[in-house]
Every structure is written in C-alpha cells, then in structure tokens.
Amino acid sequence: MGIFKDIESNVRGYCRAFPVVFRKAHNATLVDDQGKEYVDFLGGAGTLNYGHNNPEFKQALIDYIESDGITHGLDMHTEAKRDFLETFQSHILEPRGMDYKVQFTGPTGTNAVEAALKIARMNTGRQTIVSFTNGFHGVTQGAAAVTANGYYKKANGMPTTGVQFMPFDGYLGDFDTLKYFEKALEDGSSGLGHPAAVIVECIQGEGGLNVASAEWMRGLQALCRRHDMLLIVDDIQAGCGRSGTFFSFEEFDIQPDIITLSKSLGGYGLPMAVVLLKEKYDTWKPGEHNGTFRGNNHAFVTARRALETYWSDDRFATEVKHKAFLLKNRLKSIQARHAGDCKHKGRGIMQGLEFASGEVASEITELAFSRGLIIETSGSDDQVVKILTPLTIEEANLNKGLDILESCIDEVLAERLRVANAS
Template sequence: MEIFNQLESNVRGYCRSFPVVFESARNAVLTTVDGDDYIDFLGGAGTLNYGHNNPQFKQALIDYIEADGVTHGLDMHTGAKEAFLHSFNELILKPRDMDYKVQFTGPTGTNAVEAALKIARKNTGRQTIVSFTNGFHGVTQGSAAVTANGKYKKSIGMALPGVHFMPYDGYLGDFDTLKYFEKALQDGSSGLGHPAGVIVECIQGEGGLNAASAEWLRGLQALCRRYDMVMIVDDIQAGCGRSGRFFSFEEFGIEPDVITLSKSLGGYGLPMAIVLLKEHLDTWKPGEHNGTFRGNNHAFITARRALESYWKNDDFAQAVRSKASMVRSHLKQIQAEHGGQMKHKGRGMMQGLEMRTGELAERVCELAFERGLVIETSGSDGQVVKILAPLTIEEEQLKRGLSILSQCIADVMAEQISAAS
C-alpha cells in the first residue's frame, strides 16, 4: 500500500473507501492479493454490466490480439469497427426503429457529453444548455458546467457560463417542474432566454438515484419540440441494460435527438464512448470534434460480443428485470423494517436507499466492506446507499450481497439508537 500513498495523487477516491489491493476478478467477485473475496455491488460505477472478465468476451479479445488485429487506428476504418457497427445497427437500432448516426468520440463518457453539447449549440446557433438539479455529466469543463454538484464546478477554478439549471422531476415534491420550465421559456424576463438544448438523465446515478417518471420525460420531449431545443439523453451510466432495457428511456416511448453512451458499452470494461445523433444534426465538418483515441478497436471486439451474447432477444433484459424486482422487494422490506426512516430510490438494477444523512450511508458502506461487500454512496451529500451490481450476477450471489447490506443497515440503525440513549 505504501507505493500508492507515496506516488499517487490526492485525487484518488474509491481506493480510500476500499483500502486493499485487488488482484483478480470474475463476474461479481473481486479478489485481493491476500485471497479475500468481495461481492461487487459497485460494478465499475456502471462500467461492468456484464461482469468482470466475462468469458464470452475474453477469448474473442485474445484471438484478436494474437492475430495482430489493429489496436490503434484513429478514426480510420477497421474490420473491428465495421463488425461492431453492423451488430449495433442490427441488434440495437433496427429492432427499436431508431434512425441515428454514430459518432465515435474520445473513449470517456465526458467526451461524449462535450460533443453532444457542441452539437446542440452548433445546430441552433444558441449557447445556453438547460441541465437539471442533481444531474451529473462529467468533470471536464463543458461537462462540469452541466453537472449540478458544486464540488466538481469548484475544482475547475473559473466561472462556467452557458448553462441554466431547472428542477428535476420530483425536486419540488408533487409540483410539475415542467410548468416552471415552460413559464420561464415564455417569460422574456425570466433570465432563461431561448436555450440551444436540454441534457437529462432518465435515472440520476451520481445525483442520488432519482428516477424521472414516464409522464415527465414525455412532457420534456414535447417541450423541447415546441421550443426547438435539442434533447440530449445522457445514458452513460443508466444505459446498456442497467434499467432493464438497453436504453433507460425505451419503455417511455421517447425519441431523443442526441444520446450519449459509454461505460458498459465496451462490454469488458474497456473504454469506449459514442454519440448517437439524428442525421439532420450531423453537421460536423471532418475532424471538427476529434481525438487520438476515437476508436478503441479492442473495445469494438468486446462490445460486439456483448451485443451478440446478450441482445439478440429479450431473454437477458427479462432476467435483469427479474433481478431488479428482487432488489426492489428486498430494499422495500428493509425500509419497512426500519419504520420508513429511509427512502427507496431508483429503478432497474440501479437502486438504493436514501438514509437520513451522508454519515449514516457512509457507515453502512464501511461496515459492508468489512463484511465482504463493495458498495458506495451517491447523492448531493452521499446519503444514498447505491447498488450497481453487474447485471450478470448470479441470483444467489445477489441475495447474499443484499443480506449483508440488510444486516449492515440494521447494525448501523442500532448504533444510532444506542448512541441516542
């Protein structure tokens, strides 16, 4: 451990919560250099939907490397890219009647968001982007501007113009926040003006597992169309099956103008990001948004295998929804056992419990780690204990992890009672 403290920057984060050295991993289990196993309810912050070292992808990647397949090719055509695009079109876009162009950005989600913001501004000639309370979209300058959490903005060290925040669904209780949004659009003295576009997460992962309703999302799309604003759905964490369907907005029948994908898109934990954009918005000049790593050919191989292994029919998605139902039932039971002192959040395999304080949530996660479960918090004050287990987790492993979590919450609540008395 000494080498990490000696050489690694203070910016490191997750390792502070999990102070061990991990050596290997398989599906939903992480193993340390000392041979200790941990159930993984973090899943690479949503990057490992198909688990660690998925054997269905591993051999394909090994074969490609051993055949001297192209590793780096800028944005040139390669066989690996061609095969991925074919599978993505046939298995994801066509079955959903989705007509989009595919833009390969740099390999991180934040780069896809940066491109999406540029697309909205470039096509409308306007500057302002509307984002939402508790939204998280990345920490590069443009993405941090549309991220709500103040700590990420502060680290930029300068003002971040061109963004206006609106209340997300449920932020003001039962009040329909879109009414306020539209009133501001209609009022020339609201200070909002005419935005270029809107960026939204259907499930706010880092923001505390706030899940927008179907009615709100449909209303937001209608608002965007009425006022000629580009609708961007950031599906970087909630996409690739996490919600129980490939896209987090599928079941609601909306059709975003722009979609950002990354994290689990690469399948194997390999970095890869894309922007899906309607053809009329594809007004880029060649190289206008570029980058050295616009095509991770190794990720193309594993991403294609993920699509062909899990998305040829609805079986995998149904299994995810079944596990999500199990998680929901378990969390609701925990909630009931503690007299409603915590709140259930999220949907799909992206659920958790909101504790009264961030300190309580942190204590739950700390105790869970001591007992062999890797799990983290989210929310504005870290008050939500957040489950992001791989979608491929075996049901028995999922039940075991949920049992550990349940006991940890019970013990933390007992600690509070004891301290109060």
C-alpha cells in the first residue's frame, strides 16, 4: 500500500473509503489481493451497469484485439465505429422514435457536458445556462460551473460564470418549483435574463438520489419551449438502463434537445462518451470540439455488444425493473423499522436511504466495507447511502449485500440510540 501514499496525488478519493488492493472482479463481486470477496454496490459509480468482466463483451474485445482491429483512430471512419452507430440506431434510437445526431466527444462524461453547453450557447447566441440545486455534471471548468456542490466549485480557483441555479423538483417541499422558475423568466428584474438552456438530471445521483417526477419533467420541457431555451438531459449516470429503461426520461414522454451519455455506454468499463443532439443544432464546424481519444474503438466494440446482448428486446429492462422492485421493497422495510431515522430515495437500481447526517451514513458504509460490502454515500452532506450495483447482479448476491447493509444500519442506529440514552 505504501507506493500509493508515497507517489500518488492527494486527490485520490475512493481508495480512502476502500483501503485495500483489489485483484480481480466478476459481475458484482470484487476480490482483494488477500482473497477476500466483496459485494459491489458501487458499480464503478454507475460505469459497470453490465458488471465486471462481462464474458460476452470480454470475448468480443479479445477477438477484436487479436484481429489487429483499429485501437486509436481519432474521429476517422472505422469498422468498429460503423458497427456501433448502426447498432445504436437500430436498437436504441429507431425503436424509441428518436432522431438525433451522435457526437463523439472526449471519453469522459464531463467532456460531453462541456460540448453540450457549447452547443447551446453557440446555437442561441446566449451565455447563461440554468442548472438545478444539488445537480452534478462534472469537474472541468464549464461542467463544474453547472454543478451545484460548492466543494467542486472551490477547486476551480476562480469564479464560475455563465450559470444560474433554480430549485429542483421537491427542493421546496410540495411547492411547484417551475412556477418560481417561470416567474423569474417573465420578470425582467429577476436577474435571470434569457438563458440559452437548462441542464438537468432526472435522478440526481451525486446530489442525493433526488428524483424528478414525470409531471415536473414534462412541465420543464414545456417551459423551455415557451421561453426558447434548449433542454439538456444529463443521462451520464442515470442512463444505459439504470432507471429501468435505457434513458431515464423514457417514461416521461419528452424529447430533450441534447442528451449526454457516458459511464456505462462503453459496456465493459471502457471510457466512451457521446452527445445526442437534434440535427438543427449540429452546427459545429469540423474539429471545433475535438479530442485525441474521442475514437475509442475498443469501447465501440464492447458498447455494440452491450446493445445487442441487452437491448434487442425488453427482457433485460424487465429484469432490471424486477430487481428495482425488490430493492425498493427491502429499503422501504428498513425505513419502516427505523421510522424517523432514514428515508427511502431514488428509483430503478439507483436507490438508497437518507440519514440524519453524513456522519451516520459514513459509519454505516465503513462498517459495511469491513463486512464485505462496497457502497458509497452521496448528497450535500454525504447523508445518503447509495446503491449503484451492476444491473446484472444475481438476486442471491443482491440479497446478500442488502443483508449486510441492513445489519450495519441496525447496529449503527442501535449504538447511537444507546449513547444518546446514556447521556
């Protein structure tokens, strides 16, 4: 372990919560270098929807490499890219009646967000982007500007400009936050002005598993149409099946102007990101937003195989919804037994429990790790214990992880009650 402390930057984060050396992994199980197994409820922070080392993808990648297929190709045409685009069109876009251009950005989600913001500003001639309370969109300059969390903004070292924040659905309790948003748009003295676009997550993963309702999302799209603003949906963490459908907004009957995808899009954990944009907004000049690694052909191979394996029909989505139902019932049961101490949040296989503070949530996740469960926290105070396990997790392993989590919650809350009564 010394080498990491000696020469790796202080910026490292996840390894502080899970201080072991991992050796191998399969589906939703990780193994450290001492042979200890862990149930993975982290899933690469949403990057491993199809599990670790998915055998279908692994063999396709091995075959491609052994055939001397193109690895790096900038944005040149390759067979791997062609095959991915054809499969994405036939398996994802066409069945959903979606007509979008596909832009390959640099391989990170934050780069896709940067491109989306540029597109909105370039096409409207306006600068302001509206983002929402507790939203997270990345940590590069533009993406950090539209990220609400002050921790990430501070690291920029300079003011973040070109953004205004509005309250997310539920932020003000039962009050319809879109009414406030529209009032500010209609009032020339509100300070909001005329924004170019809004950027929103349907499920705020890093923000604490806050969920936008279908009614609110439809209202947001209508508001954008009335006031000539582009609607950008950031589906980087909530997309690729995490919500139970490929896109997190499918059940809302909306058509965003721009969509960002990354994380699990590459299928195997290989970096890949795209922006989907309506054709009328595809006004880029050649190379105007580029990147050396926007042509990750290995990711094209595994991404195509993921689409063919899991999205050729409704079976996988049905399985995900079934597991999400089991997960919700279990978490609701825990909530009922600890009434007042925790609250269920999220949807799909992107659910968790909110506790009174980040201290309580951290005690639970630390104890869970010692017992063989990898799980993280989220929210403005890290007060939400968040489950992002691979969608392919076996039900037995899902239940095993939930058993560990429940025992840790019981123990931590019982000990806190004991201390409180003793004092």
